[in-house]
Amino acid sequence: MREGLVPAVLGTVVTASGAALLGSRYKLAASGILGFGLAHLVLGTIDLFEHR
Template identity: 75%
Template sequence: MREGLIPAVLGTVVTASGAAAMLKSRYKLVGTGVLGFGLAHMVLGAIDLIERR
């Protein structure tokens, strides 16, 4: 399995759950934090995938 694939996929899942949490007005701040955390995982996973070609 290619290095960086797991963080990229995990980041996609976490970003989707953060976006879903942002839709509920009660959890908007938590959703924003989770969304940012997921986006960071996606970026770092993509960097690993590109670096290790």
């Protein structure tokens, strides 16, 4: 399995769940979840490109 694939996929799932929660009344928690998901997505993508 390619290095960085797991964080990139995990980041995509967490970002999508955070975006889905933005419409609820827990906007602060949803923003935090969205931020963590985006961080995982960016770091996983960097890792994928770095280890080509």
